[in-house]
Amino acid sequence: MLRFLTKSARPRPEARPPTARRISVVIPSYNHAPYIAQAIRSVLDQDRPVDELIIVDDCSTDESRAVIARTIEGYAGPVRIQCALLDRNGGAHAAIALGLSKASGDALTILNSDDAYGPDRFRVICDALPPEGDFIAFTGVDFMDDSGARLAEDDPVRTWYRDVLGQAGACPTVGFALLRHNIAVTSGNLVFSRGLYETVGPFAAYRMCHDWDFLIRCMVHVEPVFVPTPHLRYRTHATNTLKSTGDLMHGEGSAALKTYMSLIARGATDNRLAPTPENWPVYFRFFTATYAPWFTGEPIETVARQLFPDPETQPAWLSTEAGAAGGFRTAPSPVQDALALRRVVGLLMPR
Numbered sequence: 001m002l003r004f005l006t007k008s009a010r011p012r013p014e015a016r017p018p019t020a021r022r023i024s025v026v027i028p029s030y031n032h033a034p035y036i037a038q039a040i041r042s043v044l045d046q047d048r049p050v051d052e053l054i055i056v057d058d059c060s061t062d063e064s065r066a067v068i069a070r071t072i073e074g075y076a077g078p079v080r081i082q083c084a085l086l087d088r089n090g091g092a093h094a095a096i097a098l099g100l101s102k103a104s105g106d107a108l109t110i111l112n113s114d115d116a117y118g119p120d121r122f123r124v125i126c127d128a129l130p131p132e133g134d135f136i137a138f139t140g141v142d143f144m145d146d147s148g149a150r151l152a153e154d155d156p157v158r159t160w161y162r163d164v165l166g167q168a169g170a171c172p173t174v175g176f177a178l179l180r181h182n183i184a185v186t187s188g189n190l191v192f193s194r195g196l197y198e199t200v201g202p203f204a205a206y207r208m209c210h211d212w213d214f215l216i217r218c219m220v221h222v223e224p225v226f227v228p229t230p231h232l233r234y235r236t237h238a239t240n241t242l243k244s245t246g247d248l249m250h251g252e253g254s255a256a257l258k259t260y261m262s263l264i265a266r267g268a269t270d271n272r273l274a275p276t277p278e279n280w281p282v283y284f285r286f287f288t289a290t291y292a293p294w295f296t297g298e299p300i301e302t303v304a305r306q307l308f309p310d311p312e313t314q315p316a317w318l319s320t321e322a323g324a325a326g327g328f329r330t331a332p333s334p335v336q337d338a339l340a341l342r343r344v345v346g347l348l349m350p351r
Contacts (some may be wrong), residue, residue, distance in 0.1 A: 026099030042116035048123035134196040137225035187211035213256035253295030265315035
């Protein structure tokens with residue numbers, strides 16, 4: 001049984017320009033009673049107000065529902081609040097899908113119930129978005145502990161994130177950086193257009209990498225927008241998935257990468273900066289043969305060959321036919337070499 005509750009307030013006329021994007025935030029809630037109030041308040045206290053907050057409680061067994069009710073009780077601001085209370089646990093991907101299906105905004109976003117937004121998050125993101133068309137965007141991340149205190153600079157999580165961003169800086173595009181690491185960190189850092197979500201489809205039923213899978217599927221269509229300053233506070237504690245390791249990471253990461261490789265094998269991509277052998281005839285070959293994805297130490301090309309062991313079904317760029325150069329069906333021409341190098345240099349050294 002699903003109970004859907006709605007709480008509305010009269011919008012303040014001065015809250016936002018009439019032509020601004022309508023933003024819907026979905027919070028999938030599950031057993032985060034100590035944290036959910038901070039998450040909700042961080043949405044309602046934005047200096048650029050959002051339009052709608054949808055909280056989906058996925059049959060929590062702690063005090064989450066009581067905390068949610070107390071937090072939104074008496075709210076009279078510009079944000080329309082809805083709560084879906086589920087009587088059966090379906091997992092994060094199902095809670096997200098339900099919340100997004102109820103959203104009315106043209107810009108959609110998620111916040112995990114143990115994290116929090118920075119107060120200027122949507123003002124900064126809206127300034128960075130393209131004026132029209134589909135998009136997906138995310139910002140830098142700050143990290144807090146179980147109590148909400150900022151992690152020390154030498155904390156292993158913060159050290160890992162600095163290293164990830166450093167490696168991303170060596171990539172010519174955000175898309176290539178995302179093939180190496182999930183620099184967005186979490187689904188709660190993603191803001192995307194309704195049109196893109198309808199094109200790409202819902203989040204997959206992964207526990208560890210539903211965010212990365214969604215991101216790399218999106219970048220077939222649009223180049224992700226990355227705002228490097230931190231406007232999301234990610235909480236590290238004993239039960240969150242950032243601490244998950246082993247077979248789960250490798251299995252889900254491999255499945256997501258196989259999905260991406262299958263998509264780019266279909267031909268030209270809408271996003272002409274997407275990491276594909278067609279868009280990047282030289283650099284893609286170098287990149288996939290050199291760099292490993294986040295879930296393994298093996299290069300992407302090696303992983304791809306393991307994912308497509310049958311020569312009859314593997315993507316053309318993995319062909320080992322006689323005469324192919326570097327594992328590709330067709331050797332790049334000198335013109336392609338020059339164009340690819342010019343693109344890389346232009347992206348790394350903008351005027």
